[in-house]
Amino acid sequence: MMIQKTIDRKKLDERVVHMPWFVQQFIDYKLPDLSPSTLLEYVRDYEQFFNWLRAEGLSEAGGNAEVTLLELERLRMESIVGYRIHLTTRTEGTNARITVSRKMSSLRSLFHYLSQIAEDENFYPLLKRNIMAKVEIKRIHKPKDTAAKLKGKILEEDELLEFIGYIAEGYGADIQNNKQALHSYEQNKERDACIASLILNSGLRVSEVVNLNLDDLDLANKLLYVYRKGNNDETFKTPVYFREQSKDDLTHYLTLRQTRYKTPKREKALFVTIPNGQKEGKRMTKRAIQAMIIKYAKRFGKPYLTVHKLRHSFATDYYLQNDIYKTKEQLGHASTETTEVYAHLTDKTMSEAIERRNEASTGL
Incomplete structure (x- = not known):
């Protein structure tokens, strides 16, 4: 395994254990297809999202690992809009539009997996309601814009x-x-x-x-x-x-x-x-x-x-x-x-x- 990949894999292993079990399952599912560096960015995005959920009272979890599927199912569109506003206006470092788009795409990937791919013991989707399916993520990174x-x-x-x-x-x-x-x-x-x-x-x-x-x-x-x-x-x-x-x-x-x-x-x-x-x-x-x-x-x-x-x-x-x-x-x-x-x-x-x-x- 190449050097940077080894370093990122170690960091990924250290951080993913502090995630809910269903996020750990998602990371395992993606590991053969995506690099540890990409998955590490996913985990960082989920850490930020779960921290926000808990700070806003949308999750009763004491730590990110205790965030539940039911809490994700109960999210309303106004909550997702609120999170996007948080990403673009927070005083400790606002995110560029392309960064916000990437963070929302990370969430979409997780919610899609939980609602369309992962199954419980009765063969039903782990996530019964996918709020992120309603979120339109516009393409920001166009070649012409990048060139400009x-x-x-x-x-x-x-x-x-x-x-x-x-x-x-x-x-x-x-x-x-x-x-x-x-x-x-x-x-x-x-x-x-x-x-x-x-x-x-x-x-x-x-x-x-x-x-x-x-x-x-x-x-x-x-x-x-x-x-x-x-x-x-x-x-x-x-x-x-x-x-x-x-x-x-x-x-x-x-x-x-x-x-x-x-x-x-x-x-x-x-x-x-x-x-x-x-x-x-x-x-x-x-x-x-x-x-x-x-x-x-x-x-x-x-x-x-x-x-x-x-x-x-x-x-x-x-x-x-x-x-x-x-x-x-x-x-x-x-x-x-x-x-x-x-x-x-x-x-x-x-x-x-x-x-x-x-x-x-x-x-x-």
Whole structure:
């Protein structure tokens, strides 16, 4: 099992035992089809919902594990509306529309399972009345809307190379008066530039980068073997190509990996760090990589840039030279609908259509 998946599965197991028995049954039912990370988000959504039910007096349970099916059956539409208002207006951190939509979808999935799939000892549905069946969840995440939000917030054209170069050299000049920051930078600049280069030249997700091992790398053929998101077959790794620049950056980093980070031979991770207070190199975490990119992005003058926007940057650049189907495969998308974002970002589809019309009219 890949590293992040193992961590999420452990967290899931720890939290699901504090859920009602019917939620535990639902999670078991979904486990073969959904990743532990997705199911962990489900459990967090249910924790929030049950906490709200109890706070509003809609459940008499002393803890979330004691919430009953009967209490769910008795919920009225006004209660669900009230919960949505709570999610969008609570003072300790309001949720974006897409987050509210996801949380409501999590509830719909649970209620659907309880009312349509799960059975009691008499073969009747566990939940006799499904209030969530009345709730319409509008699609928020449209490719065109996503593209509009990304406009101007990703790296384009020469900026891809400039950002990698800034991490490799430019950042040091900007922090030369900060001895502590400079020391850390000198220790990690080759590794950090290599990670940015790999994402900008392959489109890998941060979780895929974290999970990379040394033996997943085929430098000669510019290939990586990765566990793709949504693929629950833990015996299969998908081959993903990367560009020539990353080959050079990876080659350079590998000459430093063992000696600079005092990496023991038992550590198989491709990208390593020496945690504070420790003496040996260990696998970098997703959070560490995310924080690292944000640090460089701010100094580079792109404070909105994140790891995921590096992936968007690669995808947009790649789509300009390839069709939507090749882009879908390179990024590991489940469908071309997700990949449509890059068509809207580049306006490639429209511009090509205009060119074809011109060619037809001129007889070319």
